[in-house]
Amino acid sequence: MKKFVTKLMAICLVLVMSMGIVVTAGEKETAASYVRYVTVDFLNIRAKASASSSILGKYYWKDEVTCTGTSGDWTKVSFEGEQGYVSTKYLSKSVPVVTYTSSYTRYVKSSTNIRKTPSTGSASLGKFSQGAKITCYGTSGSWTVVKKNGEEGFVLTKYLSKTKIKTTTGQQVANYAKQFVGNPYRYGGTSLTNGADCSGFTQSVYKHFGYKLPRTSSEQRKSGKSVSFSNRKVGDLICYSGHVGIYIGNNKIVHASNSKPYPKGGIKISSVTIMKVKAVRRIVK
Secondary structure, eight states: OHHHHHHHHHHHHHHHHHTTOOOOTTOEEEEEEEEEEEOSSEEEEESSSSTTSOEEEEEETTOEEEEEEEETTEEEEEETTEEEEEEGGGEESSOOOOEEEEEEEEEESSOEEEESSSSTTSOEEEEEOTTOEEEEEEEETTEEEEEETTEEEEEEGGGEESSOOOOOOHHHHHHHHHTTTTOOBOTTOEETTTEEOHHHHHHHHHHTTTOOOOSSHHHHTTSSEEEOGGGOOTTOEEEETTEEEEEEETTEEEEEEOOSOSSSOEEEEEETTSSOOOEEEEOOO
16 A cells, blocks of 8 residues: 555656646746736846846847746746746736827926836936927827937826916915915924925925925925025925925025914914025926
8 A cells, every 4th residue: 555655646746747837935837838028128037036136138128028937026937048037017918019190299297207118117218397398109008109309209198188288387386385374383284274294385285286295304305406595496495404495585485384483383484594404496497
């Protein structure tokens, strides 16, 4: 009986090996190969399923890739006789197709990257600014074909409009912010009416115009474009140590402050020099 069991186990092992089934901890492997296509301008082939692993080579946009399984967020491939891994999110079941048409005009809703291929993981060729009038040449899925300095690129269609976009000005930002003067200060708050702290106030004001600012004053000090204090304009962020406000002209800022008197803090207008200015950031061009 023991010999029979041993022989049976040996037969099962041979069958498993002949079927090419390999089970590895943390991996989901399949015996059958399948095809995927690269959606970015280039895709690194890693020796292991890790972004820090050594690079064996590269695939390029539209390349056909033979895959044999997955390991977490990675797909197993064979490259020049070696086993490698590529990031699954940059593969597609279908070949990326670009449909060209007669040229047409669109307007940019908000500042957007121009990608080399129709993928957010692709290299950036530059940006189109809000309100820009651009010429389009076709589509590829959710992307629109454009040109930048004569080179073909792609922008997400959702950021384009058939009608002209009314661009935001610094004065509009300042005017909007000033209407909340007198409303309360609240630590951790972001409500322009029920209470906000300094960075919550600036974040919510800019959000109204479609701009996304980080939550804290220290992070906002890195947003937008750096300009000198002497070149400050209405609508710029004025950054201090642990505080931030919006410049409204005439050496004044509007900000949410917990300092007295106001009488007791709140959204108020103060001198731009209430503290030492650390940075001036231009969010609106």
